[in-house]
Structure formats: C-alpha cells, structure tokens
Amino acid sequence: MSKIAPISGFPEYSPAQRIVEQRFLDVIRETFELHGFASIETRSIEPVERLRSQGEDADKEIYGVRRLAEEETDARWGLHFDLTVPFARYVLENAGRLEFPFRRYQIQKSWRGERPQEGRYREFTQADIDVVDVATLAPHFEAEMPLVIADVFAKFPVGDYVIRVNNRKLLSGFYAGIGITDTQETLRTVDKLDKIGPDAVRTLLLERGLSGEQADSCLRLAQITATDTSFVEEVRALGVSHPMLDDGLTDLAQVVEIAAAHIPGIVVADLKIARGLDYYTGTVYETQLLGHPEWGTIVGGGRYDALASDGKTTYPGVGISIGVTRILGLLFGAGALSADRSTPSAVLIAVNDEADRAQSTAIATALRGRGIPCEVAPKADKFGKQIRYADRRGIPYVWFPRADGDQVKDIRSGEQVAADPAAWAPPPADLRARVLRAGES
C-alpha cells in the first residue's frame, strides 16, 4: 500500500480552516448573487485539443485524464486549467438555450501541472464572474467587474489591495502607432516588468527586434499610473496616435471614472498591466495584495472578444476571477486567519446514562428544529470528560438534561442557567463558528 502522505500542490485543510474557506466562499457566492450573476458548473474535463489551443504555455500545465482500463495510452480529455475556457465552450454549446447578455458565476476547482510554491497550487478553487453577449458587448460591463470584487473584499477583508486596470486596445494601438508589428510578443515581454525590471525588459525588447526608441516608448507608457483619468493626457503627451489607442483610452477612462464614483480608491489605471493570456482584447484586471507583490495575482481577468466563437457567431465577454485557494493559502501560511471552533456545533447535549441517550437526542432534535447546530455526547462519561469533549472542539455550550429541569452551561464563562429546549437559543454571535483574524480571539 502506498505511503500516506500529502501530494505537493494539492492542499487539504483542517476542519477549522475549512470553516474559514466556507465563509469566504459564502461571501463570494452571496455577493455574486446580489449582483445578479447566475451559477453554473461545468464538467471537470475538456477535450485536450480545446485546452491546448488556449493560453500561454498551456501545454505544460494540462493534466490528461483517461480510464485506466482503456486500450489507448493518449489522453483525449484533460482537467480544465481555468473556468474561462470551459465557460466559453458552455456558451457555444448552450447558446440556443441561454438568455443574452448572460451573467454567470462559477466557483469550482481547476488543475494546473505547475511547479508548486507558496500561493501556487496544482489543484485550486477559483471564483469567476463573466458577462457574455452576442456579437457586441457594452463597455459598461468592463466597468462593472471591479465593483463586484470590491463588494466581496468589503465583506471578507483579505488585506489592503488595489485593482490595477489597463486596456489591451490601448496597448495594441500604442504599439501599432509606433510601428511595432508583433503586439502579443511585446505584451508578454512588458508583462514581465514587475518580475525582471525595466532594464531587462528593454534588453528583451531590443532582442526581439524593436528599436531603442520603440523600446523606450513602450517603457514610458508602462510607467504611467493614475487613480483618475489623468492618464489619458499623459499618454497623449507621448505623441502617439492610432484609432485603436483612442478606443482603448476611452474605454479605460470609463472604467476608472465609474470606479471612482462607486468604489473610490480601489481602482488604479496601471499601463504596464498586460496579463499573460492571449485571448484578452479590452480591459484587463490584476490585483496583488499591497505589501505582498511576491504573493502574485489574487484577482485577474479581462475582456475577450473572440474566445467563444462558432465561426458564424461570436460571443464577446468580460470576466474576473478570484484566486480563492491562493488567497487562503497565503493568509493561512501567514497565520492571519483561523476559526474559533472546528465544528459547526454550538451545543453539546450531555448524556446522563447510555440508557437515557434517547432523551438527549430528543433535546438535540428540538434545538435543530430551531436552527441551532448541536450534537449529542458520544459517551455517557463523567460530565467533566463530556465538557472537555466540547472544549477541545471549541463548542461553547454544554446542555445537561435533568429531571428537575434542564440546564445549559457556557463553558467559557462557567455560567450555568435553566433552559428549555423549546425556547433557549445562544446569542447570535455563538450560533455559527467565527472567523478570527490574527490578534483576535
């Protein structure tokens, strides 16, 4: 039998950590639904061919899947590496049955065969929203994405962050305006700025055939950041003109303006952001936690005009994705989040004697009927031992069935009061496990 051991890159949580994860996922789901996104889930596998055709370096990352009993050795199916590619396929497959513009959210696991490191996993959960429409997609949807993200992080604070935005049309138009022909290659090179710095990027750009002047223009554009629409003038001052650049400036200005009106201080135009994936064509989003650039992108996304196309009809879309497992891995790793108990139970019903277990079960049934999570003690041990059972799990209350009237004890304070299973309830703060931030108790 194989050794019992973790598999690198496939994280598993303790029950208390899982409570934190569930709370985060609940906040995300509730927020997405408040914003009118409908949930879908897609199957875990896609044809390998479809996965291979999307995204940079996707080849190395795909996990192939095949029945062990099958004759063929080549995998026809692979586990999806994100939720955007399967969603685009779902839209094409169900176009006749969906209402457009279609607003959907999707919270599922994905898999990538990358080298595991802090905050980078081989199995991970992402939470995505996307809006797709038929043939054209109104730019206001591009401005909507950051509002939803800000709403999530207002309810489940993960640390200080800004959502950095840019626009692929702005970049492509600018590059075209200075005579650069290979836009994708230039994008990918400039996208390395944070990792390797301006000098190394300049060297790479020159190696890829740009003139010194072109490379310097690219770097000057990449240095522009603004929390308002002042970036438009800064770009104009570089003296480049191209119709696509104009389009990009207009769209990015709208994203920044709407954000400034509804979520001031959250969105920053940052003209070095490009995102690695080939399929983005408009706004792109990227978020790192402030003070933790080494933790990488915790939220990313963008507009894609040609990802979902059946050759006749195109379904342009825009989406943004929260890296749930990455965020939690980083926060758990930093000891920043935990839960005050390891079980949903708010109450342990003590058992006086095994012969009286039915009495304790009936009390539990009464409490559950009023929405109070509880469990019956596993054994009619001495009460001290039953209380320790509750204490070790963080269960705050122990219920004692008594012939002269039941009592319930808050085992933190020691306070014990008479209680009726048909009427007693814990304070609302004790009803569910609490998520604790570092320093809280």
Place this chain on the structure above:
Amino acid sequence: MSKIAPISGFPEYSPAQRIVEQRFLDVIRETFELHGFASIETRSIEPVERLRSQGEDADKEIYGVRRLAEEETDARWGLHFDLTVPFARYVLENAGRLEFPFRRYQIQKSWRGERPQEGRYREFTQADIDVVDVATLAPHFEAEMPLVIADVFAKFPVGDYVIRVNNRKLLSGFYAGIGITDTQETLRTVDKLDKIGPDAVRTLLLERGLSGEQADSCLRLAQITATDTSFVEEVRALGVSHPMLDDGLTDLAQVVEIAAAHIPGIVVADLKIARGLDYYTGTVYETQLLGHPEWGTIVGGGRYDALASDGKTTYPGVGISIGVTRILGLLFGAGALSADRSTPSAVLIAVNDEADRAQSTAIATALRGRGIPCEVAPKADKFGKQIRYADRRGIPYVWFPRADGDQVKDIRSGEQVAADPAAWAPPPADLRARVLRAGES
C-alpha cells in the same frame, strides 16, 4: 478545433437546474451542520495503488491522471471514485491533529469510468457524513445515520422512500452458522437478488459450491423484512446460531428501535441488503425511491471497521452518502423539478438613458446593501424591451428610476407602486428563486 459536444456521463445543468441543485446542496449542508458534522474536502486525486486496493471492480472504474508533459506514461494518480476511501486516508494522515470521535461531512465530485446510463454518471456529486473513532466505535452512531438522512429529505422531498438496513455481522454470522466459508462471495451473490431474482441467485450459489440446503437458508434469510424488531424472532426461527449472528441482531435491532422512536416509518430492516463494497463490517444502508427500483440506490453506506488503519491503530467508522447527481438526474429527467427563474435577480433596475446609468447602479447598490439580489438593465432600450429582459429570466420586478419618485412594477400582476431604494423590499417569497415541483407554477 474539437467539436462542441456534451461528453457522455459528464452532466452539465442549465442555470435554472443549477438553482435547484444549489438549493438541494444548501439543505444538505445546513442539515449536516445542524447535526454537528464538520466539513472537509479532500484533494481530487489519490495514489492509483490506494484506489485499486478498495472496492469491487474498482480497477475498471478509475480515471488515471498525469501531466501531459510528463515522460512516464503510467498514471501514478487517479481521480477518487467515492469520498470514503479519501476520507479514510485523510483520517490516517491527520490523526494526530483531529479530535475523535470525528464527525465530518464532505460534499464533492467523484469520478467513475462506468458505462453511463440514466442516473449513472461518470462525474457526480455525493454528500457524505461519517463518524470515525479510535479503536472502537459506539453502535449508536450506526443508528444516527438514518436520522440525518430523514432530516434532509423532510426539507427537500425527493419522493417516497424508505431506508433499508441490514447488518454484515448478522449475515456473516448466519453464513458461518450454516457452514459457508466464503462470506464475501455469498454476500455479493445475494446482493444481486433484486437484479436477477431468487432462482438465478440460487443457481449462482450452487455453482459457487453451496449445498441446496445452504442456498435455501440464505434465500429464506434474505426474504425477511420488518419495520420493527420482529425480524429478530424470524431469524431465530431459522434455527441458526453463531456469536457473530447474535451481535449483528442486537446492533440491527438497536438501529431499527432508535429509528422507530425518532423517525417512524422511514427505516426497514431488509435482510437481503448487502452493498457491494468489501469494506463494510456492520450496519449497511440502502435507499431506492419507492416505485422506482430501476433508478437504483440514491443513498447508501455502512459501517467499516478496518478501512482506516495504519497497521498499529485502527479507526472504525460509519457513514452514509447521498447520491446528489443521481437524484437530480432522475428528477430532472422525469420533469419533476425546476426553478421559477434562471437568475438570482429579484429586481431589474431599468435605465432611462445610458448617460443616467450611474443613477440605476446607485439604486442597485442600495438594494444589494439590504440583501436584495438585482441587476441593472444592460441597455437603455424602450421600457417594453427592458421588461421583456426581466420576463425572459423570470425576474419578478422592474424598477423605474423617475425624477418624480421611483416606481417598481411586479411584471406578473402589472401592479406598479412608488418605491424608495432605501426602504422597499419584495415579499420574502420573491427574494430568492423558488424550486418548483411538477404541477406547481
């Protein structure tokens, strides 16, 4: 590019069906938590060797997983085919950090390479509860499992059902008492009773070396069913005696008694139930929907004493599993369940003019702040067209921002009233999508 097409056995739901699935999963989760089960999730993959060592015919069912970029062609990892085998591994891996008895629930996808058919999928969601303890496990946990299941189906009715229970010790003891040595083989043969009938089972038993008398005894035992503990006398009347048979009768009687006290009419002792898996050692559970035996088992489980063992310590457990995807597949297939809308939105905020979009967004923000799911119209079309947008998705209300005071229209009744975004709320029944049963509207 590969053709866009469903993959047989990998179901995907429409947004409205997904609303039904989420409601079912919410009820399951809420119920499991009310009963004090803590959530865990395990990684999707396990070592192939570990998967292969568990369960009947497991070999044919495993999906192997490997990075396409890897050199080796043999898969070391496989997708888990249930949640019990990964849970047993999780318990062993984390035994030093868990509190025992450990009550956990797990709601996740599993994968089996079976031939797909109605109600049988290759990717499917199961919802499991288990209790494991160290070295010994109190039998009252075996009686607890059906109470939780009954609670789930009381809140999310799926149709008439009974939970059929039996006990492996009862069967093994009985078989040993009449001189049968290969208990597992006999169990598996008797388990086919419902599928192939008593004559065929008898023939198989004879082929496997049983005498006619032994085979007849097995079949007589298998015919016993009871909703109370009268089955004990019926078994005694067969004149077989063995210490393990006595144990099994006592344990099964306790399960039936506790069920009769807390959930009368739900649990039936049915002595032909065996469950295919080798690892069960005590109570086994099996549920079909009444009137739909052809739909197969929608809930199954049992006690396992040796599944989680590191050679020194054994962690006996008992668990039960709800076949979520199977149940939904059958009910969707029969047209028995749907939802009254395809989006969480209860309100569509109309847009008077694209220049006024910010005003509509501010109204949406106010409603969301009070927990009302809503969305802003995608385009400042004529109001008739905006109302049709809501109607096509089942959104019941359309909000009209007006200079002389906002109004909201119930588009089902046509009633339109003045409304303040800081105060108005829909009736509670309209706040969330409703799950409809066949015949409802």
